[in-house]
Amino acid sequence: MESKSAYGGAIGVWTPMRESWGSASAVTSARPFVTNNVIPAIWSRIAPSLPPSPLPRRPRSALAHCRASPASVSPSARASPTPPSPRSPPHQHQQHAIQQVQQLQQQQKEQLQAFWADQMAEVEQMTEFKLPNLPLARIKKIMKADEDVKMIAGEAPALFAKACEMFILDMTLRSWQHTEEGRRRTLQRSDVEAVIKKTDIFDFLVDIITDDKMKDDGMGSQAASMVSPYTSGGMGFSFDLYPNQHHLAYMWPPQEQQEQWPPQEQQEQKQKQDSDGGGQDE
Amino acid sequence: MTNGQDNLLPIANVGRIMKDGLPPQAKISKRAKETIQECATEFISFVTGEASERCRRERRKTVNGDDVCHAMRSLGLDHYADAMHRYLQRYREGEELAASLNSSSSAAAAAAAAGSRGGGAIQIDVRAELSIFRSGNNQGRPNN
DSSP: OHHHHHHHHOHHHHHHHHHHHOSHHHHHHHHHHHHHHHHHHHHHHHHHHSOOOOOOOOOOHHHHHHHHHHHHHHHHHHHSOOOOOSSSOHHHHHHHHHHHHHHHHHHHHHHHHHHHHHHHHHHHHOOTTOOOSSOHHHHHHHHHTSTTOOEEOTHHHHHHHHHHHHHHHHHHHHHHHHHHHTTOSEEOHHHHHHHHHHOGGGGGGHHHHHHHHHHGGGOHHHHHHHHHHHHHHTTOOOOOSOTTOOOOOOOOOOOGGGGGOOOHHHHHHHHHHHHHHTTOOO | OOSOGGGSOOHHHHHHHHHHTSOTTOEEOHHHHHHHHHHHHHHHHHHHHHHHHHHHHTTOOEEOHHHHHHHHHHTTOHHHHHHHHHHHHHHHHHHHHHHHHHHHHHHHHOSTTHHHHHHHHHHHHHHHHHHHHHHHHHOOOOOO
């Protein structure tokens, strides 16, 4: 206050300020007002500009590649939208459809995660005397088909026997997911083809489905030769060479779409088609 | 590759594995089984080719389990590489256990041949060290 009175003493210097403020009392309160107002303004500017500390993210391209695969699922899922009902507004219907697609993708992703968790658990619990599900001699022969392969260690065919079992289960599970999207109960070749097309890690199989389509023209002799063993076997693979096969069981979540399953008449029609055509009609 | 059924995995085994992976009420068409059969066979050839290429670069003649695991990793099959890496460790543990059992039983049978069995023990140790060395090299960060 004393300093202020000292400033007040120099009336000549503060004359224009007095005139601008309009009153002597304003001059006294104007100074503390200004000094108090400046600091909060500065702090208010600094506070929101402070950036929040970002969580450390792992820049792994492999993870990004893996995570990108669910995105590729959405085009095929959206390719089969539910026919719009005239009652509900299109906007609400679209949102409902999007939610259904997202739920379906989440379920499929969880199924695959559960599958791989089961596989790792099985590897940990395996016994050394377990017989392989696939013949090692045949695997070795397939490996030898590559001319560059000279010698094969004993562990390599055993490794492939397990890897192929996982591969077959992986492909079958993904194909079955596509079967369920179509509300069917029979896994068809087209389901396998759809999985190969939409899964990046299975790009090396694209030639197989292309070549097979070309082979379809000249399958007369092969079909004739293939019919007899199936007829004699009665379509039942009773040949049980590996009795110690491990049986895998999965917890299948209840599918909402199963409630909309077609009536029994259509099922009977499908069964008739399967028995007649043997699954040849796609 | 299209030499007939002899160069494919048996379709009966493939069909059985497929049934294990599906719910009981599911049905599988014959052509789907044939397609998976061809895909699994191609899977072996594809990974073997990559493993063989690695052997050629390192001037080795024998394709071993590490080459197979490394090939799967290189080809983007991360889940398979992780599972097979662990499977290979378990497989080698089993082999070493069987070898040590044979060695101990042989040593108990004949005392005069203990010297040569000791040589076998030394070989076992060498293999164990080699296995640890290889597993150490390939132990990278697992990608889930």
